Amino acid sequence: MASHRRPKQPSRARVTVLTATAAAAVALTSQAAHADPKPTKTEVKAKVDKLYEEAEQATEKFNGAKEKQEKLEREVDNLQDKVARGQDQLNEQRDALGAVAAAQYRSGGIDPSLQLFLSSDPDDFLQQAGALDQISGRQTDTLKKVQAKQRELAQQRKEAAGKLADLADTREQLGKKKSEVKAKLAEARKLLNSLTAAERAKMAEEQERANRASERAALKAAGGSTAGGSTAGGSTSTGSSANIGKGSGLAGAAFAAAQSKIGSPYVFGATGPSTYDCSGLTSWAYAQAGATIPRTSQAQANAGQRIYSQSQLQVGDLVIFYGDMHHVGLYAGNGQVLHAPRTGTVVRYEAIGNMPFQFGVRI
Known part of the structure; x- marks a missing residue:
């Protein structure tokens, strides 16, 4: 005679474990499906x-x-x-x-x-x-x-x-x-x-190439036309007749001092003599020329006569960038600025059009 016993039911504990396992598997699958890809x-x-x-x-x-x-x-x-x-x-x-x-x-x-x-x-x-x-x-x-x-x-x-x-x-x-x-x-x-060693090396190489390109552009501007060098933004300066490194007076002396520090690393809060941040470089340079200017870029923005036209800038004038005036450099002539850009870079020349120009300041 055939048995009519009912099949054994899984225990409640077993059901709970199975349910939790399944839920976890679903969650992991969902996370894997929606995980952000590694940034390039x-x-x-x-x-x-x-x-x-x-x-x-x-x-x-x-x-x-x-x-x-x-x-x-x-x-x-x-x-x-x-x-x-x-x-x-x-x-x-x-x-x-x-x-x-x-x-x-x-x-x-x-x-x-x-x-x-x-x-x-x-x-x-x-x-x-x-x-x-x-x-x-x-x-x-x-x-x-x-x-x-x-x-x-x-x-x-x-x-x-x-x-x-x-x-x-x-x-x-x-x-x-x-x-x-x-x-x-x-x-x-x-x-x-988070990058691979090869990717980091590639970035460092690109940064070094950018440094060299900026310096070449500055040297080319110094030996080229004095009536208007092209800027990174594609526009042409139409009034600056100053060549790089040929400033005069107080501003020229400050610029010459800053030139001697090309290649020095950027370090936040530093004012020299071997490392600088942006306003540390400009305040140090003017100190070498015998003038005391404020320490910060915002204060330096109010330290002298403001020059709103790039065509009127002279070598050694302070150049203020960004709406909140958090960056400053020294005008180098022919659409170039000499500055300490940021962490990971060195004191170098750069096209003035690479950053949002606000105005110059003549000390």
Whole structure:
């Protein structure tokens, strides 16, 4: 007789495991189907270039915070020196009053007003202006000087405290900007490391070729027509008669100094003598020529006479790029600029049309 037993059903636990396994398999298949393809070398380069530009923007903010910190440190030091000198003067004035009190004591007693001054907080006593009438004219003059010195010291201490608070805030901002720059550069390095060794070598070769091409273009412009060199944007400059390296006066001396640093690596926050960022190069160059200009590109944009026409630029003029003015170089003549471009590059010539020109600045 045939058996009619029902087939054994899978346990609930087994069903759960099977279901989970199937779901995981579906998810993995879905992820594999929708996974982003590995970016190409060209895409990586574009992303890295963008990160380098953002890092340079953060670098100029870092430079500004650093400059403010250094200025505040000098101001705080000066104020603290003034307070120390003022305290010494106050002590001398109080010593003089003490001598008067000693003389009065030897002659039979101390003036009550003077005794009150010497035995309590001078501020409390000096608020009682009427008490000054009880003291001799000489003592009155001395007390008034003490009062003025105390007020001056109180103001200086208050100002120093405010500067110290600003300094603490600025140091905090400086740390944040430095971290921001480092984060951008780390992200760029991570992207570069995602490429194969061959791809990285190819990118480095292309960058070196770009450096050489820029230098050749500059040298060609220097020896070519002086009436109008072509720019990278395809337009022709129609007024510059300056050849590369032939500036004059202060600007020419600054340009000559910058020329001596061609090939020096870009390093954020650097002002020489072997590495530079963009505004570090320009401020260093003008310092070699005997002029002090601000540290950051944004501040340098307001350091002299603005020149809005490229045709009016002269060798050594500052050239400001980008809407937020985060990049600066030195005009080299014939549509070229000498600058420290960004991380991964060196001080070099480049066509002015390669970047969004804003205006020049004549120091």
